[in-house]
Amino acid sequence: MMESFVFPGLTTRVVFGSGTLAQAGDELERLGQSRALILSTPHQEDEAQRLAEALGKRAAGVFAGAAMHTPVEVTQKAIAAYEKSGAGAVVSLGGGSTTGLGKAIALRTSADQVAIPTTYAGSEMTDILGETSEGRKTTRRDPAIRPETVIYDVDLTRTLPVGLTVTSAMNAIAHAMEAFYAPDRSPVIELMCRDAMQAFKTGLPQLIADPQSQQARTRALYAAWCCSTALGYVSMALHHKLAHVFGGSFDTPHAETHAILLPYTTAFNEVAVPEALAPIAEAFGGGSAGGGLWDFASEVGSPLSLQEVGISEADLDRAADLAVENRYSNPRPFDRADIRALLQQAWDGARPG
Ligand code: NAD
Numbered sequence: 001m002m003e004s005f006v007f008p009g010l011t012t013r014v015v016f017g018s019g020t021l022a023q024a025g026d027e028l029e030r031l032g033q034s035r036a037l038i039l040s041t042p043h044q045e046d047e048a049q050r051l052a053e054a055l056g057k058r059a060a061g062v063f064a065g066a067a068m069h070t071p072v073e074v075t076q077k078a079i080a081a082y083e084k085s086g087a088g089a090v091v092s093l094g095g096g097s098t099t100g101l102g103k104a105i106a107l108r109t110s111a112d113q114v115a116i117p118t119t120y121a122g123s124e125m126t127d128i129l130g131e132t133s134e135g136r137k138t139t140r141r142d143p144a145i146r147p148e149t150v151i152y153d154v155d156l157t158r159t160l161p162v163g164l165t166v167t168s169a170m171n172a173i174a175h176a177m178e179a180f181y182a183p184d185r186s187p188v189i190e191l192m193c194r195d196a197m198q199a200f201k202t203g204l205p206q207l208i209a210d211p212q213s214q215q216a217r218t219r220a221l222y223a224a225w226c227c228s229t230a231l232g233y234v235s236m237a238l239h240h241k242l243a244h245v246f247g248g249s250f251d252t253p254h255a256e257t258h259a260i261l262l263p264y265t266t267a268f269n270e271v272a273v274p275e276a277l278a279p280i281a282e283a284f285g286g287g288s289a290g291g292g293l294w295d296f297a298s299e300v301g302s303p304l305s306l307q308e309v310g311i312s313e314a315d316l317d318r319a320a321d322l323a324v325e326n327r328y329s330n331p332r333p334f335d336r337a338d339i340r341a342l343l344q345q346a347w348d349g350a351r352p353g
Helices: 020-030 042-058 073-087 096-109 154-158 162-179 187-209 214-233 238-249 254-270 278-284 289-298 315-323 336-348
Strands: 015-018 036-039 059-063 088-093 112-117 128-133 136-141 149-155
Touching: 015 020, 015 154, 015 214, 020 042, 020 088, 020 112, 020 149, 036 042, 036 073, 036 096, 036 112, 042 059, 042 088, 096 128, 112 128, 128 315, 136 187, 136 238, 149 154, 149 214, 149 289, 154 214, 154 278, 154 315, 162 214, 162 254, 162 278, 162 289, 187 214, 187 278, 187 289, 238 254, 238 315, 238 336, 254 289, 278 289, 315 336
Parallel strands: 015 149, 036 059, 036 088, 088 112, 112 149
Antiparallel strands: 128 136
16 A cells, blocks of 8 residues: 555557557547648558548648667657648657657657557557667657557558567566556556556467467557556666667667566566565465566567667676666665676566575
8 A cells, every 4th residue: 555656647648459540630639730741660551540530630641660669760750740741730650769759759849649559569558759869769758759649450450560569568567567666667567557558468468378369468558558657757766777688789689688687677676566466476376576587478478688679798797887887776875786687687587596
């Protein structure tokens, strides 16, 4: 029981279900927008074109150049297309990379955003934008970054490959894990995170057995919404810092990096806050939150060692240096030696005790 808390309220309108993509036009109208630029990655351009056709006159064009980690050069090209199109809004159809591009445009132009996420990465409910320029990744939080509307359409996640389904779900679980001990958490966020753990625990094995299962896809996307909300409304700590170090300075893939680090960062902080992380231990079994997540990762075939994303043992020293460059809050105090030891575990891939 939390004896005191602040709950800021949720500002984003959410439309969730199967076939909800068809409501994109109505949602734009609700925002008072008659024209929107559709955004996607090159890989999802066909879906973006189909959405543009369905939107008819409301579609001001398609920009299919979204890329991982929101490179500023891509944003500049997209803004030129946005301004030329005469649109007042963007519709971001895709994973975190596409949502990131929509946010970067909105921040610079005040465009309204309708985000239509197709992975479980969880950018859509947040006010966070990570961008890269000349090989450096910077992150900022600003209310102008948060999408006005999010449409979750379960049908769009049916094409998500099994590998990305698994790592993207682990990425989502990482948001909930850090929310459980966030100093600014509230009962609403905690309830959502608890529900998400159960939904992933039952939904993910079902999805591996049957990637087209409508019930399991619904469960997983619902859980992703809960975890995205957690990410968007409370502060994150060591786990997200380490994922940022590897993604930003070693260019490791986003979802896999979160997936690999998760059992080890959880076990590290569990020593300090076992009660806060008890909902994870309860959901995943195994006697501890870190151990339970490691067992679950093994069961669903999620990568468990930093070696699997091309990190060498020598890289761990530099990563540890970068991780302690700036101070940030974390439930368990640490120094460089602690981080180096944690990274060694994540590199060895052995089950945390
Ligand atoms: P992604 O958006 O790069 O997608 C990976 C690939 O999968 C892309 O080619 C994409 O087109 C494809 N894809 C997406 N959905 C698909 C589907 N349903 N079917 C088939 N293919 C599909 O990857 P991601 O993991 O979703 O997002 C990672 C990015 O998001 C990173 O840049 C990360 O920093 C950012 N992110 C930001 C926040 C935030 O709050 N700012 C939160 C989470 C992630």
